[in-house]
Amino acid sequence: MSKYELAYINENINTFFFFLSECFTGTPMALKVMPKASTKLQGFLREYCISLHLSCHPCIVGLFGIAFQSNEHYGFAQELVIGRDLFAVIQPKVGIPENAVKRCVLQIASALEFIHEHGLVHRDIKPENILLLDSHCCRVKLADFGLAQTRGTLIRFISGTLPYMAPELCAVALEEGQKEVTAPPLSVEPSLDTWAFGVVIFCILTGYFPWERCVTSDDFYQEFADWCQAPTVEEVPPLWKRFTPAAMEMFSRLLELNANNRSTVGEVRSYVEKDWLMPTLVDTNGLQPENGKVSATCSTPSVCRSSPVHQEVE
Known part of the structure; x- marks a missing residue:
């Protein structure tokens, strides 16, 4: 993750969101992070694959082909939507x-x-x-x-x-x-x-x-x-x-x-x-x-x- 810059955005139940920027291109993204303690690997992979599969639709949040895991978290990068729900x-x-x-x-x-x-x-x-x-x-x-x-x-x-x-x-x-x-x-x-x-x-x-x-x-x-x-x-x-x-x-x-x-x-x-x-x-x-x-x-x-x-x- 050294080629990315991170900044905290907000959090929902068991999910954290960070602003993610690629250092070389400056591409803005949102990083969705889920604790392993409350997230099964199968569930994380299902959400990531489904989200990626559907993200080409203009009314669905887009995804980048970036997914990772650390010792304590799973995460993937998605389209940054600046606004409210x-x-x-x-x-x-x-x-x-x-x-x-x-x-x-x-x-x-x-x-x-x-x-x-x-x-x-x-x-x-x-x-x-x-x-x-x-x-x-x-x-x-x-x-x-x-x-x-x-x-x-x-x-x-x-x-x-x-x-x-x-x-x-x-x-x-x-x-x-x-x-x-x-x-x-x-x-x-x-x-x-x-x-x-x-x-x-x-x-x-x-x-x-x-x-x-x-x-x-x-x-x-x-x-x-x-x-x-x-x-x-x-x-x-x-x-x-x-x-x-x-x-x-x-x-x-x-x-x-x-x-x-x-x-x-x-x-x-x-x-x-x-x-x-x-x-x-x-x-x-x-x-x-x-x-x-x-x-x-x-x-x-x-x-x-x-x-x-x-x-x-x-």
Whole structure:
């Protein structure tokens, strides 16, 4: 590493990022470093190879062919993205402007389609893993392939971030006090990313999570599930009344409870020319307009940074 200059950037859970510059060419890079104590070699190599394989897409963080290990760490060099992640620009309980959301959604949909076409599934789609190259979401890039797997892989470990995890994945994750899994075996499929993508769209439009976890004990999720399963057209749940009928149709496709019937991420393109938010703020769940913004008096969870969970399937 003597021909490189290093400077600390930031860190996430069990991952450190450094600014890396090649001394002769001055090429700027970001060095992603993972402690060996919490990273298996197989997992590191999988993330590196998948990231390198997909990095040619313009909406995915690029990689350089530089990987290394020291006595205590693994690491690889990736494209330096100067900017914040998408989560950093979400105003809690407000969200970000609809036009910016749509710009972001189109780019991430393109990245996910590319990933799925290569037989892979990201498995951790969330605002923290979407990096901004500008403050208006004109250019964004999908990052962090640490949980990515090949399509069809039998799930042995539950990995992901709870609010974004699909109901079929939550069904095989043990809840507090639960002794054994009763759901059938589950394989890695693009529909897991589609569900998370739908949740991300909700979060960045509103500044709220739609629910904390897709289980029947979560009232917000159960309200949505009941609406989806109603035999006749019913009034949308209170938390969703801010959305237009077109947006609700889009959400019903992305957040289809039956994974086999869930849409592909690319279907969002047919909705981007339509309005997603109602023209006026309507309070239906303890949300009151204040000076043109929405404040919350209900227990709806506002967005917050969430760490992935890891749980072995018995």
